[in-house]
Amino acid sequence: MIEFRQVHFSYNSREILKDVNFSVGFHERMAVLGGSGEGKTTILKLILGLIRPDGGKIFVDGEDITVKQESELRDIRMKFNMVFQDGALFDSLNVKENVAFCLREYTNLSEDAIDKKVRRILHTVGVEHALELMPEELSGGMHRRVSLARSLALATPLMFLYDEPTTGLDPLNADNICRLIADLSREGKGFIMVTHKVSDALKVADRFVFLRDGRLLFDGNSHELLNTTYTDLKAFVGEVVPRDSSHAR
Numbered sequence: 001m002i003e004f005r006q007v008h009f010s011y012n013s014r015e016i017l018k019d020v021n022f023s024v025g026f027h028e029r030m031a032v033l034g035g036s037g038e039g040k041t042t043i044l045k046l047i048l049g050l051i052r053p054d055g056g057k058i059f060v061d062g063e064d065i066t067v068k069q070e071s072e073l074r075d076i077r078m079k080f081n082m083v084f085q086d087g088a089l090f091d092s093l094n095v096k097e098n099v100a101f102c103l104r105e106y107t108n109l110s111e112d113a114i115d116k117k118v119r120r121i122l123h124t125v126g127v128e129h130a131l132e133l134m135p136e137e138l139s140g141g142m143h144r145r146v147s148l149a150r151s152l153a154l155a156t157p158l159m160f161l162y163d164e165p166t167t168g169l170d171p172l173n174a175d176n177i178c179r180l181i182a183d184l185s186r187e188g189k190g191f192i193m194v195t196h197k198v199s200d201a202l203k204v205a206d207r208f209v210f211l212r213d214g215r216l217l218f219d220g221n222s223h224e225l226l227n228t229t230y231t232d233l234k235a236f237v238g239e240v241v242p243r244d245s246s247h248a249r
């Protein structure tokens with residue numbers, strides 16, 4: 001479980017998060033919704049201990065990560081599989097080498113075992129045909145899949161953390177990524193998906209929180225989200241989900 005207790009965070013003197021409280025089980029499928037710059041990615045970075053809060057506590061698996069040394073945070077980070085928005089790949093390496101890179105860096109696997117593992121993972125994310133392609137030859141959707149494959153190569157996480165996984169993709173590719181996210185969460189491994197695309201969040205998540213002005217102002221299921229009477233959230237949801245949406249459950 002991840003728990004935020006009265007978390008405050010500022011960049012320089014600008015308050016980004018103000019008294020944020022929530023807990024989420026590793027098996028849950030939660031979307032963090034909010035407009036641009038509201039602090040959604042900041043929440044993911046705090047969970048990984050990449051940045052520290054100015055106030056409050058963050059517990060991961062019962063451990064207070066706000067008091068951990070950098071060396072101890074590695075074990076915490078291994079519990080998660082984080083896919084960042086830009087998912088930067090190494091430009092000079094092809095798809096296969098990009099995925100193999102961290103296996104060579106961090107494991108003692110033989111070249112043969114690495115080759116098998118890379119092929120299996122690329123098959124999982126549906127880009128096995130792109131083994132030899134260079135990053136510049138990939139479409140946005142394929143690029144996102146290879147980034148996901150690369151982070152899947154190293155760890156079998158307790159939970160996935162996705163930062164805007166469908167932003168910038170055309171509807172077809174966005175849909176494919178949503179399907180992949182749903183598939184990867186089948187075995188009880190949950191995720192936190194940060195996004196401003198409510199319609200994509202509705203395809204995969206069953207819990208939704210809404211971040212506005214540094215606070216979590218909503219926490220509910222899809223039915224509650226689509227029927228909210230909270231004006232700001234209603235406007236946010238209404239912008240992206242037509243009133244007669246078939247997503248309504």
Ligand SMILES: Nc1ncnc2c1ncn2[C@@H]1O[C@H](COP(=O)(O)OP(=O)(O)OP(=O)(O)O)[C@@H](O)[C@H]1O
Nearest residue numbers: 011012016034035036037038039040041042043196
């Ligand atoms: N390293 C940094 N230094 C200073 N300000 C930062 C830094 N990183 C982010 N910010 C600012 O903090 C705020 C929250 O950033 P964050 O990336 O968490 O937002 P977000 O909700 O994920 O937005 P988006 O959907 O646009 O990615 C933004 O206004 C951003 O400009």
